[in-house]
Every structure is written in structure tokens, then in C-alpha cells.
Amino acid sequence: xxxxxxxxxxxxxxxxxxxxxxxxxxxxxxxxxxxxxxxxxxxxxxxxxxxxxxxxxxxxxxxxxxxxxxxxxxxxxxxxxxxxxxxxxxxxxxxxxxxxxxxxxxxxxxxxxxxxxxxxxxxxxxxxxxxxxxxxxxxxxxxxxxxxxxxxxxxxxxxxxxxxxxxxxxxxxx
Amino acid sequence: xxxxxxxxxxxxxxxxxxxxxxxxxxxxxxxxxxxxxxxxxxxxxxxxxxxxxxxxxxxxxxxxxxxxxxxxxxxxxxxxxxxxxxxxxxxxxxxxxxxx
Numbered sequence: 001x002x003x004x005x006x007x008x009x010x011x012x013x014x015x016x017x018x019x020x021x022x023x024x025x026x027x028x029x030x031x032x033x034x035x036x037x038x039x040x041x042x043x044x045x046x047x048x049x050x051x052x053x054x055x056x057x058x059x060x061x062x063x064x065x066x067x068x069x070x071x072x073x074x075x076x077x078x079x080x081x082x083x084x085x086x087x088x089x090x091x092x093x094x095x096x097x098x099x100x101x102x103x104x105x106x107x108x109x110x111x112x113x114x115x116x117x118x119x120x121x122x123x124x125x126x127x128x129x130x131x132x133x134x135x136x137x138x139x140x141x142x143x144x145x146x147x148x149x150x151x152x153x154x155x156x157x158x159x160x161x162x163x164x165x166x167x168x169x170x171x172x173x174x
Numbered sequence: 175x176x177x178x179x180x181x182x183x184x185x186x187x188x189x190x191x192x193x194x195x196x197x198x199x200x201x202x203x204x205x206x207x208x209x210x211x212x213x214x215x216x217x218x219x220x221x222x223x224x225x226x227x228x229x230x231x232x233x234x235x236x237x238x239x240x241x242x243x244x245x246x247x248x249x250x251x252x253x254x255x256x257x258x259x260x261x262x263x264x265x266x267x268x269x270x271x272x273x274x
Contacts, residue, residue, distance in 0.1 A: 008176040015184070015188065022191075022204075022208065023198065023211075038188075038211065038214065042214050049224075050225065051236075054217070058240070062243065070207070074203060077264055090194075090198045093193075097190045097194045104189070105183045105187075119228075120228050121228045125230075130230075134230050152242065156245030156246075156248050160248040164251075
């Protein structure tokens, strides 16, 4: 068996197992730890596919920065005492989810995907490197969306500060 | 090399797990966590099709999805903090102020 294959099966099975943990762990801290595990496994899959830049960004942004948000909020919001999952919803959603998965898997395996290829063939990527290839696309064709993304981040930061401020709740009570 | 179809099937499985999580869980924070799972499924599909089509546009879009996920987590968790301060509860079944 090729090393590539071994890596794929290891990473994907661990990712699915930890994703099941995210959905079904009762304690929310365990769910967040499973999410970290899933994100790192997905990052390994990106490296396996040859997308080094995205794999590294996945660890830096997702597995560190976003998870820190979650841990901070969980440390201030105490665990609720109610049921973890709604049993009625689970009885409905598990078969329906299974059907959707079968459908997606069928389309993925037998779908007639269009096969017009881009210019970044493996030889080109091997010569210029994945990071340079992604950056050349990001800063030429997708320059305007890149700038818009920075504005979105700024707006989200200001909005989060204003929403999370303490005194506007106190103002309404006064 | 692993065929790209396997990656797409894995992406579908993670997507369905995230969907089940959003439907089934009652804690708002757990629902947001399941949303992150669904975003990751989309990322895997993008990079897998990049591998198939010999292109890098999908990886650029994954970059944008990472940005949007950071913004979504910041705003969503800020909203959860505000909801918790007002009601001392994060169970979705009790959030019924808008119901007639």
C-alpha cells in the first residue's frame, strides 16, 4: 500500500470519528477538543492533497484562533443541565442524513464531472510551488474579493466588540 | 494517489454529520461547532476538485472561507454572550421570544 493511501485512510477515519464526537459529546469542552482533532486531521488531508498553504492556514486560523474564541466563550457560559440531544429530532435526522450521504456519495463516485482543466498542472505546480501558485491567483484574478474579505473581517471585529460589550445590556435594564 | 472521488465522499460524510449536529443539538455553542464541521467539508471538496482539475482557484476560495469562518465565529459567539447575559440560558428550545 502506498504511503499516500495509508495517510488518506488514517486521516479520514480519525476525522470522521472526531466529527461524530463533536456532534454527540455531552460535555461541550469535549466537543471542542474533538473539533480541534477534526481540524488537524483535515489539515493533514490538505497536505496529502498537495495544498500546503491551505493546510498550514487551517492549523493557524482554525485550530488555534477560532477554537480559542470557543474556549473563551465556553469558560464564561456554564454548561446547561438539559438534554444533550433531542431524541425525536435524532430519530428523524439520522435516516434522512444517511439518505443524503448515500446520494452525495453516489454523485461523487458516478457523477459526470466536467473535465476542463486549468493551467496549474502538476508539472507547473512542481516548478513554482503550491504557495506561489495560490498567491499568483489570489493577487491577480481575485484581488478585489481579497480586499473585500479584509473589510468583512474589520466589520466583524467591530460588530463583535459592540455586541459583546457589557454596558449596552445594562443600559436597557436601567 | 488516492482518487479524488474518495475525498468528495468524505466531504459529503462530514457535511451530513454537521447537518445532523445542527438539527439534533440543543446548545447554541454546539450548533455553531457543527457549522464549522460543514465549512470544513466544503473546504475538502474544493481542494479535492482542485487536485482533479489542475487548478488553484479552489484553494483561493478555501482562503476566503477561512476568513468568513473567523468572522462568523466572532459575531456568533458575541451574540451568544449577549443572549447569555440577557437570559442566563443557551438552550435553543427556550429562545421563543419571536413566537406568536
